[in-house]
Structure formats: C-alpha cells, structure tokens
Amino acid sequence: MQHRLLKLVRRHTHGAIFYHKGQLPKILISVHQLRVVKREGVRVWVDDLDGLLGLVEMDAVELHPWNATVDDIEHANRVVFDLDPGAALLETL
Helix, strand or coil: CCCEEEEEEEECCCCCEEECCCCCCCCCCCEEEEEECCCCEEEEEECCHHHHHHHHHCCEEEEEEEEEEHHHCCCCCCCCCCCCCCHHHHHHC
C-alpha cells in the first residue's frame, strides 16, 4: 500500500455520498491517522487487509491516494494520469 495517505469518499447513513473532512468515527487500530493542518483534517492510510476492511466498516466507498507518502507529504514521488474515455468510445464497447 506504500504508506500513501488516502482521501476518503464515504456514504452517509442517509445515503448521501461525501468527501470526508473533520473528525473520523471510531475506527480500527489498523487504520492509521495523520492530522494534516494545511489540508484541514485527518487523513488515513492502511498497511494491510485489516486496515482496508476497517475503511469498509467506516462506509468508505472510494479511496483517493495521495501522490506523496506519509513520510514526506509535501513532495510527490509519482504522477497519475486519469484519462476518462469519451461517451462515443464507451458506446462502442
């Protein structure tokens, strides 16, 4: 899992989906937390399957990893290109 912080998208008990900010609900010890002052809030990372299952228990539906690691959050060490195909291409599949 490379010790990358995760921005979480969670499902609210009323069904709404939202980017999580602020205090986290009670979580398993296998989900590590780091308070990031510049980015308003707590971010998490996991090292193993238990941690991933802990995020599922928190109703996390999407995990957005940072491009930097926990050890050096100010310096990215990878780049991700998220290329979404156009609607015309999807119709041909």
